[in-house]
Amino acid sequence: MRRSDDPGSGHQRAIDQLVDEICQRLAHLCELVDTPLLEPDLSVKVIRRHAGDVVDRLTAPQARDTAVLVARALWPAEADEGIPLWWRATPLGVMIAAALGD
Numbered sequence: 001m002r003r004s005d006d007p008g009s010g011h012q013r014a015i016d017q018l019v020d021e022i023c024q025r026l027a028h029l030c031e032l033v034d035t036p037l038l039e040p041d042l043s044v045k046v047i048r049r050h051a052g053d054v055v056d057r058l059t060a061p062q063a064r065d066t067a068v069l070v071a072r073a074l075w076p077a078e079a080d081e082g083i084p085l086w087w088r089a090t091p092l093g094v095m096i097a098a099a100l101g102d
Contacts, residue, residue, distance in 0.1 A: 011055060013091035018051040019044065021074060021092075058095045067099035 023044065057066040070092075075084055083102065087093035 010091045010094065011059075014055045014058070014095050015048065015052050017090060017092040018055060018070075019048050022047050022051065055092070055095065058099050063099035064101070067096045070096055071100070 054066060054070065057063065058070070060066070071083060075087075083093050083097055083100070088097055088102075
């Protein structure tokens with residue numbers, strides 16, 4: 001499967017959204033312990049590469065398993081209830097919902 005590198009594609013926007021979510025959460029957690037966000041071994045480039053792999057898996061045959069993992073990571077309190085309504089129209093939310101069969 002080949003993903004689109006077009007910045008306007010839903011796939012690319014979903015990757016951007018996942019990277020933003022990860023970086024925002026890391027920033028808040030690092031702020032708590034007064035630590036710089038990006039240590040030398042953890043860069044946005046590395047996060048983006050792995051986020052791309054996750055988004056790729058959301059369109060693969062076993063997408064449901066990945067969608068469940070992403071949902072639990074992003075919304076631990078609501079994981080059993082699925083995707084929060086306010087997320088369903090976002091690029092990543094659409095992909096997760098499709099993978100979950102919602």
